[in-house]
Structures are given as C-alpha cells and as structure tokens.
Amino acid sequence: MKDNSSLTSLAGPLALAGGAAMVLAQYFIWVYAPVEVTMGQVQKIFYLHLPVAWWGMICFFIVFCASIGFLIRKSPGMDQLASSAAEVGLLYTTLALATGSLWARISWNTWWTWDPRLSTALIMWFIYAGYLVLRQSIEGRRKMRMVAAVLGVVAFLNVPLVFMSARIWRSIHPAVFASEGGGLEPEMLTTVIVCVAAMGLVTAALILLRFRQKNLQERLWSLYASDSRFNG
C-alpha cells in the first residue's frame, strides 16, 4: 500500500495553525468588527455561517475530484480522501444549516424558507448523508468504493441544477458579495476573510487527520487479512 505519511504529517502543523487562526478570528469577530445596527450581536453568526458553508461546498468538490481520481487510478488513497472530505463537508453543511436557520429566525422571522442557497445546502446534505450511509451499507470493499466514487461524481454534477431549480422559486437570501464591497463594512469584510482563512486551515487539518485515520485503518486491515493465523 502506498505510504501517504508525507501528506498526513502536515495534519499536526495545520491543526496548530488552524487553532491559532481561530483564536485570531475571535478577536476580529468580537473586537474588530462593528456590531450590526439592525441585528445586533446575532449578526456575528454570519462569521461562522459563511466560512462553514463555503468550505463545506469545497469539501464536496474535493469528494468529486477524488472520486474521479479513484475511477481513473483505482487508488484506495483517493477513496479515503473522498470519504474524509465527505465527512467534513457533511459536518460543515450541518453547521451551516443550523446557523443559517438561527439567522433566518432573527432576520426573516422564519426558521426555514425556500431559498436557493438554503435549499441547495439541504439537498447536498441529504445527498452526502446518503453517500456516507451507502459506504456503510454495501458489502465488498471494492464494489463499495466503486459505487461511492460514481455517486461522488454525479452528486456534485447535480449542484448547479439543484441551485438553478431552487432559484426559480423566489429568493430572499442576502447577496453578500453581489455588489462592489459586498454590501459589508470594510471591517466586516476583513473579518470575513480572516474567518474563511482560519476555517480553511481547520478544514485541511480535519480532512488530513481523518485521511490518516482511514489510511491506518486500511493498513491494519491489510495486516489482519494477510496474517495466516487469522486466515485459519
């Protein structure tokens, strides 16, 4: 089995850097960024909501790329990367949905609304939850990997269509970066950038840590399977 130790050794430094960046991000959120006039402190949810939503989608893109990589190279490492990214992406999308729902309650006086971005996030959550359930359900590791890779590809191909179809319904989501300046105060914009960068480091660390765990699990499984004492 291919050793991915050089890649996974980055997990520790990335986790430390991510932790430090998250501390710095707290300073930007609570001290540097001004309090929004209408929503008050509740608006600070945005600094968690937006990074997890963006990085969640990037995680799903990693699943897509790794799935294509697996279908081409049949490398177990690609499959492990895809499943690691799917787990982190699902966690982030859950957080994005929860924080978005809190925001919606305060801002729009509803817990949920049929908005393109909200709906796309929820549908992606369902698809990747199904992806992870599928990985647990199919017997035979080779078949499971192949089927998961195919689903990883078609799931992401579906994203633009899900978004378009949801968009034909009316949207009330704020267009954060739609206009110049994004409709945000410069201090808020800087804070958003810091939070996105910090979350990026945490995301990379989480994916690599999970990837390393799966890699070790695979190696243990190979040792177990090849040991004649266990094969009877």
Place this chain on the structure above:
Amino acid sequence: MTPRPLALMAKDLRLVFADGAGIVQPVLLGLILVFVFSLSTPVGHDVSAQAAAAIFWLATSFAMILVFNTLYSSEGSNQSRIGLLLAPMPIQYIWIGKALAGGVLLLMAQLVFLPAIVVFLGQDEVTAWPMVLGCILLVDWGLVAVGSLLGAMSQGHSARDSLLSVVIFPLLIPVLLAGISMGSYFLGDGSGEDLGSWIGVVLAFNALFTGAALLLFPFIYGEY
C-alpha cells in the same frame, strides 16, 4: 435484427410480466400514496394543483424505485449477470435496455396514477393533454436515466429498496421540482411564465445524467 438495447428491454419486460405480477406492486404503492395524501385536506376541500402534481411525482418516484430494483434483480439468480457482461456488446447497452424497460413500466404505472389524481384529488381541470404527455415523457427520461444508473448500485443488497430511496431521491430534486411545477400549471394553477425555464432545467438534467450514466455505468455494473 432487433437492436440490442431493444432486445434487452423486451427480455426484461417479458421477465417482469412472466409471473403475472407485472407492475402490480409499484402501482399499488403509488395508489396508496395518492389515497393517503387525499386525506391531507378537510372533507369537501380540494387539493391544490401543486399538491396534486407533487403527489403524482412522489408516487412515480416510489414506483421507479421498485421498478428498477425489479429490473436489476432479474439477473440476480443463476449468475445471469455474467451472461449479460459477456455478451458481445458495449456494457452501456445494458443501461439503455434497463432504462427503456423502466420507462415503459413507469409510463404504465402513470397511466393508473393520472386518473387516480383526477378522481381522488379532484383535479378535473386538466388542460392541453398533449403537453401533459410531453411533460411526463420529459421528466420520465430524467427519472429513468438516474434510476437505471443507480439501480445497478444496490443489486444484491438486502435492503436495496431503502438504500436506493435514500440515495436517489435527493439527486432527483431538480427534475421533480420541474415536474411538479409543470404539472401544477397543466392542472390549472399558475401563469406558466416559468414553464420555459423548467423545460430548460429538465433538458439539462436529462443531458447531464444521460452523459454521466453512459460514462459511469460500466464502473458500477462491471464491479462485483
């Protein structure tokens, strides 16, 4: 000579109807859904056109799950699948054959669901029947493209019905939304100003998943 996908479709249809059961199970499930949802409004109140269209496509989706599980389980015994894999033809022909057979069975089920929607849900203002048929065929194409691709996925799995439902339904959202929206218009609700956009969404979905299925099906079906 019969083109091979058509021969495969004919073989599957003969197998489905060989024991006399045919598509009784998907049709019954769909009818039960229509009936149960008819209880969602107080007695004497009509179900809205959009709700009726949603119930129609929900019944169709559940029927599709059962149809493709039946179609792909027909090669489950006696290693018949190996015979199909060894046949001198591109493996994608199996996907096309199953999709065609699934499409035929789905249309047959919808022939029952449509009158059931009219009767149980009080939808008697259906306009432009040829357009209704066109809309159904367009959406069905998307459904069977995905159904035939992922139906192979759960082959040989003990909980394949539930597994397939969990995986397929979220993928079908764009085409189901389009079907519901277009259906709602043809049942006499809405202005139909978004009709062109919805047809565009369905055509894009169909093209995307047909292309993806032709590329990806060998990875699923060729694997044990």
